[in-house]
Amino acid sequence: MSGRNDIALHVRDLHRRFRAGGTEVRAVDGVSIEIPAGRLTVVKGRSGSGKTTLLNILGLLDRPDAGALAYGPVDVLRMSDPDRDRFRRHEIGFVYQTIALVAAMSAAENVDFQMRVAGMKAGERSRRVSECLALVGLEKRMSHFPAEMSGGEQQRVAIARAIAHSPRVIYADEPTAELDTMTGVHIVAIFKRLIEEEGITVVMTTHDPAMMELADNVIEMDGGRVVEHVDDSL
Ligand SMILES: Nc1ncnc2c1ncn2[C@@H]1O[C@H](COP(=O)(O)OP(=O)(O)O)[C@@H](O)[C@H]1O
Numbered sequence: 001m002s003g004r005n006d007i008a009l010h011v012r013d014l015h016r017r018f019r020a021g022g023t024e025v026r027a028v029d030g031v032s033i034e035i036p037a038g039r040l041t042v043v044k045g046r047s048g049s050g051k052t053t054l055l056n057i058l059g060l061l062d063r064p065d066a067g068a069l070a071y072g073p074v075d076v077l078r079m080s081d082p083d084r085d086r087f088r089r090h091e092i093g094f095v096y097q098t099i100a101l102v103a104a105m106s107a108a109e110n111v112d113f114q115m116r117v118a119g120m121k122a123g124e125r126s127r128r129v130s131e132c133l134a135l136v137g138l139e140k141r142m143s144h145f146p147a148e149m150s151g152g153e154q155q156r157v158a159i160a161r162a163i164a165h166s167p168r169v170i171y172a173d174e175p176t177a178e179l180d181t182m183t184g185v186h187i188v189a190i191f192k193r194l195i196e197e198e199g200i201t202v203v204m205t206t207h208d209p210a211m212m213e214l215a216d217n218v219i220e221m222d223g224g225r226v227v228e229h230v231d232d233s234l
């Protein structure tokens with residue numbers, strides 16, 4: 001569990017360029033930040049400002065062209081590919097804008113699947129399935145299928161799935177964009193509860209000012225750079 005002023009991630013001078021047609025896009029252009037542990041960090045900024053590219057690098061789905069990235073003392077960019085994949089499977093969870101549950105699996109089976117991928121044993125998993133669905137307020141929906149649930153409920157199952165293997169950090173890329181504001185606020189309230197009860201660190205991108213008010217730490221991006229950083233948590 002993290003102490004009050006711990007830093008979950010140290011990010012130094014990250015760069016990521018894409019070549020599209022004849023032109024070069026600097027999607028992430030020299031980002032240096034520290035993400036506090038056990039807090040909700042929101043990354044905001046207009047479309048194309050580099051939020052998703054940054055999140056994918058932090059979440060080890062993509063590699064930067066230059067820069068340094070450490071989870072606490074662990075320099076994740078110097079790891080071998082298999083070590084980094086293992087680190088990602090165990091320490092990181094993802095929630096996306098488009099809710100990607102498996103339609104043919106119940107809520108419980110969707111959550112269980114994530115833990116199987118992370119290599120957890122069956123006995124350990126069944127207790128954790130109930131615990132995670134209870135954390136998102138869906139303990140009575142264990143055997144329901146995605147089609148039987150609202151968008152907000154499905155996103156809550158996706159959150160239960162993302163936390164099931166007890167990751168250190170959850171990345172949520174516009175998780176409320178397809179929900180109405182009230183449902184979106186409920187989703188963010190669930191993240192805050194997970195932070196309180198499980199000590200998780202959450203990094204979320206959003207356009208919605210209502211969500212930003214709930215953040216401990218707000219980073220604004222523009223043109224691949226951090227243009228503002230308001231941290232209430234340190
Ligand atoms: N795979 C890619 N190939 C080429 N350009 C990309 C790729 N991914 C992102 N970009 C470009 O990088 C910039 C930042 O994109 P992105 O990180 O998706 O921004 P945001 O999530 O803030 O909308 C944009 O100009 C986008 O077009």
Ligand SMILES: [Mg+2]
Pocket residue numbers: 051052053173
């Ligand atoms: Mg994006």
